[in-house]
Amino acid sequence: MKSEIKTAIILAVAIGVGIAAISVAFSTLDQASVVNIGGDSTQIDKSEFKKAPDLVGIAHYLNTTPEELAQVIEGKVVLYDIWTYSCINCIRTLPYITAWDDKYADQGLLIIGIHSPEFEFEKVPENVQMSIEKHGINYPVVMDNDMETWQAFENRYWPRKYIADHEGYIRYDHIGEGGYQETEKIIQQLIKERSDALGIQMNSASSLVDIEEFEHTLFRTPELYFGYYFAQNRNQLGSEEGFQPEKIATYQEPDKIELHKFYPTGTWKNHKDSMELISETGEIKLLYNAKEVNIVTANNAELEIYLDGEPLSTQYAGHDITSENILSVSEPGLYNIVTSEDSASNIMEIKVKGKGFQIFTFTFG
Numbered sequence: 001m002k003s004e005i006k007t008a009i010i011l012a013v014a015i016g017v018g019i020a021a022i023s024v025a026f027s028t029l030d031q032a033s034v035v036n037i038g039g040d041s042t043q044i045d046k047s048e049f050k051k052a053p054d055l056v057g058i059a060h061y062l063n064t065t066p067e068e069l070a071q072v073i074e075g076k077v078v079l080y081d082i083w084t085y086s087c088i089n090c091i092r093t094l095p096y097i098t099a100w101d102d103k104y105a106d107q108g109l110l111i112i113g114i115h116s117p118e119f120e121f122e123k124v125p126e127n128v129q130m131s132i133e134k135h136g137i138n139y140p141v142v143m144d145n146d147m148e149t150w151q152a153f154e155n156r157y158w159p160r161k162y163i164a165d166h167e168g169y170i171r172y173d174h175i176g177e178g179g180y181q182e183t184e185k186i187i188q189q190l191i192k193e194r195s196d197a198l199g200i201q202m203n204s205a206s207s208l209v210d211i212e213e214f215e216h217t218l219f220r221t222p223e224l225y226f227g228y229y230f231a232q233n234r235n236q237l238g239s240e241e242g243f244q245p246e247k248i249a250t251y252q253e254p255d256k257i258e259l260h261k262f263y264p265t266g267t268w269k270n271h272k273d274s275m276e277l278i279s280e281t282g283e284i285k286l287l288y289n290a291k292e293v294n295i296v297t298a299n300n301a302e303l304e305i306y307l308d309g310e311p312l313s314t315q316y317a318g319h320d321i322t323s324e325n326i327l328s329v330s331e332p333g334l335y336n337i338v339t340s341e342d343s344a345s346n347i348m349e350i351k352v353k354g355k356g357f358q359i360f361t362f363t364f365g
Helices: 003-032 066-072 088-107 125-134 148-152 180-198
Strands: 060-062 077-083 109-115 141-143 160-164 170-175 248-251 261-270 275-277 281-298 301-307 326-329 333-353 358-364
Touching: 060 125, 077 088, 077 180, 088 109, 088 180, 125 141, 160 180, 170 180, 326 333
Parallel strands: 077 109, 109 141
Antiparallel strands: 060 141, 077 160, 160 170, 248 261, 261 275, 261 281, 275 358, 281 333, 281 358, 301 326, 301 333
16 A cells, blocks of 8 residues: 555544544534433423424425325324435435334324435435335425425434424434434333323333444545535545536546545536536546445446456445446436445546436445
8 A cells, every 4th residue: 555545544544533532422412412311201391492393395295295294293202304315324324214113103103204405306206206115214204305494403414313202392303323222212202201191001112123233434535525516625526627617627537546535537517516427438536445335326327347456346346236347327316336344445446438427426434
């Protein structure tokens, strides 16, 4: 491994450890200020809790209607899941959320998926419908295309879970992945409070949903954005040509590549949220560190994947690799390219065949 790569990795590890420690401390503090568990539920002082805001500016209702949702939400414990379907962090939480829906829906829990899109293609109802079918989502999903409900919750993150008790007070708030056992215990507690208040006899659940949690790599490449607006204040495009907003640019083969940066070659149009291939073929190179690599794309194309100059082997092939080292993309969304047990630094080269192909982000695990 080259000395400059080693130096970059050592520095990034130190920074990553510091950020992780701060994030854990902040997350714990944030949750502790919201949760109130135990004791006599009738004696809980709720004056410090906020009421969950109304769902506003909803463009489409999936798995429900406005009238039905307004009726079923009354008096329920409500888990509001703010998500978007091309976000890998959101996708990793869905097995837990759908399991809680199966387990607690008959006990007074209502889950509402608030789909707040990051990219334009996520505003299309058919795309979101395809995703909820893929992930087995049976609870109501509302499409917050103009981010009005997102703003009503004063939210800034994907994914985020708020849980309101049967009187509408937000009693729990969790940002990101993880915290699944803690979240389920809150669900159980608030269901018990509801049954006590309504005089309902109910067997208390004690067991928790048992699903293997994804283990993140501490030091990994951050999300890489191909849109000039989304990439603001991020030094991620390594090519000398740089971003050229709303222009068509021809990118040349780089002389060298740096860690955590991407390098397109060929002719690409620079969009606010993506790059679009104008030439018939193109390439993308990057030096990354992770055990999992995902890509968010739109439009039909065939991608030929190489790691360190060799065709992607079956040992590291992601779930969406169609055959050998080929990834065929069609529907707009997230595709898994690389999956490995261990984190490693690799040079990835993607040879793209398909004019009109759009790439939005790389995400890593």
